[in-house]
Amino acid sequence: MLEIKTEKPVQVIDITHQVNDAVKESGVEEGLCLVYTLHTTTGIVINEAESGLVQDLLRRMASLAPPGDGYLHDRIDDNAHAHLQAVLLGNSQTIPIEEGCLVMGTWQRVLFLELDGPRRRNVLLKILPG
Numbered sequence: 648m649l650e651i652k653t654e655k656p657v658q659v660i661d662i663t664h665q666v667n668d669a670v671k672e673s674g675v676e677e678g679l680c681l682v683y684t685l686h687t688t689t690g691i692v693i694n695e696a697e698s699g700l701v702q703d704l705l706r707r708m709a710s711l712a713p714p715g716d717g718y719l720h721d722r723i724d725d726n727a728h729a730h731l732q733a734v735l736l737g738n739s740q741t742i743p744i745e746e747g748c749l750v751m752g753t754w755q756r757v758l759f760l761e762l763d764g765p766r767r768r769n770v771l772l773k774i775l776p777g
């Protein structure tokens with residue numbers, strides 16, 4: 648389990664290094680790594696961590712599901728936009744493992760997206776040989 652303490656209402660955190668460390672510690676040489684967030688207002692994506700692109704991503708998510716847009720869920724929790732953004736992003740990724748490391752392209756990173764922070768978050772890692 649990765650424990651992440653987010654610091655902002657919306658935030659993109661590159662967790663590639665922590666995931667790769669967990670793969671190395673597992674001793675699995677060939678297999679799959681599931682990265683799965685246990686929350687309904689966070690996302691897990693694989694993409695580039697370039698700072699401009701990160702800002703573009705957050706801005707686009709805000710325009711696709713803006714806060715306070717008359718959502719029914721806001722009557723009880725005031726964070727419907729964050730749930731809807733999380734649905735669009737997805738809550739897990741499965742990454743191949745070869746030679747004891749994640750198989751990633753040059754610019755690929757595992758990104759955790761906080762959409763309703765700051766909070767303490769948990770991301771489950773399941774590392775399976777195969």
Ligand code: ZN
Pocket residue numbers: 720724725726727730
């Ligand atoms: Zn809610």
